[in-house]
Amino acid sequence: MTGPGDGIELLVRAVRPTNAYEETMQRLLQSIRLGLIGPGEQLPPERDLASMLKVSRDTVREALATLVDASFVVSRRGRYGGTFVVDSLPQELPPGATSREFGSEEVEDVTRLRRVLEVGAAREAAGRDLPADERARLMRALEECSGCAQADHRRLDSRLHVLIAELSGSPSLVPLVANLRTRVNALLDAIPMLTPNLSHSNAQHEAIVTAILAGRPDSAAEAMNEHIEGSTALLRGFLSGAPSGKA
Known part of the structure; x- marks a missing residue:
């Protein structure tokens, strides 16, 4: 298992200027869906993500909370806690869609x-x-x-x-x-x-x-x-x- 922060090059790539929350969501989602942060792997701490993405910690916290609600990541408490990618990602397309x-x-x-x-x-x-x-x-x-x-x-x-x-x-x-x-x-x-x-x-x-x-x-x-x-x-x-x- 890799440590938080390993293999997430996509997160720091520039994308089109837009709302900071939406841009952060896009980068995190793409990194997860492309497997740059694999199932079960831990995301970097909020402070590190904010520095990498050049956004506020509040923006990172808001994006991570949304990803928890959307069942892409889970938040765990305790000594070995943090934010982790779920083992099985949600279905990507509606049933029957191409x-x-x-x-x-x-x-x-x-x-x-x-x-x-x-x-x-x-x-x-x-x-x-x-x-x-x-x-x-x-x-x-x-x-x-x-x-x-x-x-x-x-x-x-x-x-x-x-x-x-x-x-x-x-x-x-x-x-x-x-x-x-x-x-x-x-x-x-x-x-x-x-x-x-x-x-x-x-x-x-x-x-x-x-x-x-x-x-x-x-x-x-x-x-x-x-x-x-x-x-x-x-x-x-x-x-x-x-x-x-x-x-």
Whole structure:
């Protein structure tokens, strides 16, 4: 059995800039799923992980707690305690799913489409002089998504994204984004719904909506791109099985 910290080169490789929690989750998940930290092996202490990943100990603690909840690692107390990879990793794909439907290719294809369609939609919406009723609809959609129960989040999240497409002023864009959200939700449904990520997602939604209402297209596009990259980091970690070097 190797000691904590052995053979985890992937953890210190740079990935796309995104939310620190989501980036940490991606690195840890990829290291576990690629076998760089094998079944039954111990992860480095929180302090060491924080130094290796260049994030705070609070971020590492939050990521490890999520991995415990998702049954990828277990926490043991006592003299020989620590955080260990489980002996048998959770099932990677939903029953009957194919790797093409929920693997690297689908994650990357959906991400590219989101950059084109949803980043563009946010930019266009922010560039329009929105009337009062449309501004009110956008704020209401944000508030409903931020304040909803977890069971309703996916539906209200999709409603907000489709509304932003509608506010872009392009009727042709709405069905494209609606179809895309179906694919996004299928991927998200294949991974655990993580409470910390929902909080980050709500904060990112607020940044997007704030920029749209303030009429700042570049800020709206940047906020939407950060939101997309955060979700993609988790999808890559849980579903892709290997780090992606594709742009």
